[in-house]
Amino acid sequence: MGTPYVFNVQRFSLHDGPGMRTAVFFKGCPLRCPWCHNPESQAFKPEPMADGDGRVETIGRRYSVDELMEEASRDIIFYDQSGGGVTLTGGEPMAQDIDFMFELATGLVRRGIAVGVDTCGVAPTSAFERMADVAAFFLYDLKFIDSRLHRKWTGASNSLVLRNLQRLAQLHATIYLRLILLDGINADSATIRQTMEWLRENNIDAVQVNVLPYHRFGMDKFARLGRKATEFRAPSDETLERIRHDIEEFYPHVTVGG
Numbered sequence: 001m002g003t004p005y006v007f008n009v010q011r012f013s014l015h016d017g018p019g020m021r022t023a024v025f026f027k028g029c030p031l032r033c034p035w036c037h038n039p040e041s042q043a044f045k046p047e048p049m050a051d052g053d054g055r056v057e058t059i060g061r062r063y064s065v066d067e068l069m070e071e072a073s074r075d076i077i078f079y080d081q082s083g084g085g086v087t088l089t090g091g092e093p094m095a096q097d098i099d100f101m102f103e104l105a106t107g108l109v110r111r112g113i114a115v116g117v118d119t120c121g122v123a124p125t126s127a128f129e130r131m132a133d134v135a136a137f138f139l140y141d142l143k144f145i146d147s148r149l150h151r152k153w154t155g156a157s158n159s160l161v162l163r164n165l166q167r168l169a170q171l172h173a174t175i176y177l178r179l180i181l182l183d184g185i186n187a188d189s190a191t192i193r194q195t196m197e198w199l200r201e202n203n204i205d206a207v208q209v210n211v212l213p214y215h216r217f218g219m220d221k222f223a224r225l226g227r228k229a230t231e232f233r234a235p236s237d238e239t240l241e242r243i244r245h246d247i248e249e250f251y252p253h254v255t256v257g258g
């Protein structure tokens with residue numbers, strides 16, 4: 001596959017895992033979620049996107065492993081103080097050239113920088129097995145437990161997502177499970193309980209469950225890419241509170257919101 005494209009390197013991030021982190025956003029994702037916060041992450045190649053003033057710029061460029069290591073090493077003192085590190089995100093980092101990703105992750109870990117991986121789970125199981133050796137944790141999205149709904153809304157079945165989650169659990173990886181909730185689609189107690197039952201039956205040991213209510217963050221970006229945006233509804237606070245209780249019956253550590 002070769003050197004991946006990166007569309008953003010974000011320093012001082014507090015939303016991509018524990019502590020203060022540098023998030024490296026890789027360009028390219030096998031899914032097409034219409035609520036995606038970063039739709040410029042979906043294509044595996046650079047593409048034009050208008051900025052807020054209508055000026056068009058090209059999104060995505062190649063970085064070498066060394067360049068990314070240098071960028072990430074700038075804030076090593078903050079990682080140490082805060083328990084942070086680097087998060088590989090996107091897009092889908094696990095769907096990139098896995099030799100590149102493994103070399104990057106291994107290099108960072110050798111410098112004493114903890115590496116997290118933010119994933120939708122759609123990538124070869126062998127890639128997860130390899131990365132589980134070096135990654136401190138996985139932020140793992142489980143969008144729909146129902147494969148039909150997963151295919152309808154993301155463009156692909158959830159079979160790989162579930163299989164890779166099972167495999168990471170077998171390997172005792174540290175998993176932060178992330179559930180995106182869309183009102184009227186998957187934000188109801190029956191769906192949550194079905195999801196939780198599956199997780200329990202499959203011995204998925206998540207250290208935390210992060211509930212992520214839908215947000216329209218990405219809509220403006222779809223427009224700036226010249227693509228049609230779809231609006232969903234966020235669950236109410238009351239629904240989110242009920243869902244939190246549903247999850248707490250299975251997992252004690254639940255957070256709601258980004």
Ligand code: SF4
Pocket residue numbers: 029030031032033035036037038039041042090091092120
């Ligand atoms: S999996 Fe994530 S990055 Fe990929 S399209 Fe969906 S929301 Fe966007």
